[in-house]
Amino acid sequence: MKKAVILVAALTLSGCQTLDPYTQESKTSNATKGAGIGAVTGAVLGAAVSSKKDRTKGAITGALVGGAVGGGIGYYMDQQEMLLRQELEGSGVRVERIGDQIRLIMPGNITFPTDSYTVSGGFYPVLDSVTKVFIKFDKTVISVDGFTDSTGSFEYNQNLSERRAASVSQYFASGGVAALRLQSRGYGERYPVASNDTSSGRAQNRRVEVNIRGNQ
Template sequence: MSFRVPTILAASGLMVLGACTDPSMNGGTGTGTGMSRTQQGALAGAALGALYGVSRDSDSNNEGRDAARGAILGAAAGAVAGNILDRQARSLQQSLSNPNIQVVNHGSYLQVVLPEGILFATDSAAVSGVAQNDLYAVARNLNQYPNSRVEVVGHTDNTGSAAHNQDLSQRRAQSVANILAAAGVQSGRLAATGRGFNQPIASNDTASGRAQNRRVEILIRPTN
């Protein structure tokens, strides 16, 4: 590959990034680096597109041209995907009434974190009436953006046996998934999984840490 290929790749990526600047991005849907997910998607798409363009060059005579074409097409596709996630995350955050629900845009998927205290009574898998309103808001958002698969994952702290916590986390995840399905999300898009206490996000040595670990996460992964 000649030295012109990375030069063209960089220029193409910067060109698309300049065209898709979104200065309004902040909070849970932004990156904290001055680049929106749209811009990050464009840059990643440009890099992958350039590599694909070079790999498709059969005679190696037009590497620069093929890389540039691939970079531009890849950047466009990446920007579209990133922009969709940006918009979905903003819409979802605005639709939720409980400020303790987190919506995190990871660039390739969205993560909705619902603490146990919002959803369930102690050692119960029955979703509270108030929490159901927010789950219906999540379902409406999922129906507005149908091109995704949705994984509902239950988590607990380490109080009690591993078997009990595994069962509780599975039942809680299934309860949330059932409400999303009842609100109109196609069951084929939904999967419910219990992780017990195997994936803590805080120390189980403190009450506050255990409270953070008791949660249900909704992971929204685009399919195209």
């Protein structure tokens, strides 16, 4: 049974090398990683629920099913990530991939006027591009999180972060993204990504993060 699991996992991973269109480097796609993890998990479960004499067969069946499920989620997010990177190139919005989740980091200086929670008019085309991708890839849930620097009172920063996150979320909804897929939260000055002791650090901390994950 152990040999069967190793064989199926190896075959699943054999097609893993793809060319990153942005770095031109060969890499293992997230779809393949998901397929490999799903294959191993499915093999273990398949063997566990099978009788002793059918354990190897159960492992292989479970691996194939698990690989298909894991690969499907990874592939779906791979395609969404690729389109987001194309749409957001040169916009100032950073796209990060974390497993089967995608994060968009929108700097505050291009998203909102100072001390305002009204989206800057010049940022509308960027949000329109993101909205278009969200509508195309509708099997995801979206969390919009707002953050500030530490300038001002904790209460003020908390309120501003909540309003900014809500403004971006509402913009997506007004563009046709289903409201049930959207959630907005504000974290104020909590969770800084840089030091608040410098102007450049504070600028990095003023941001909106859009987290995208599969709902299936």
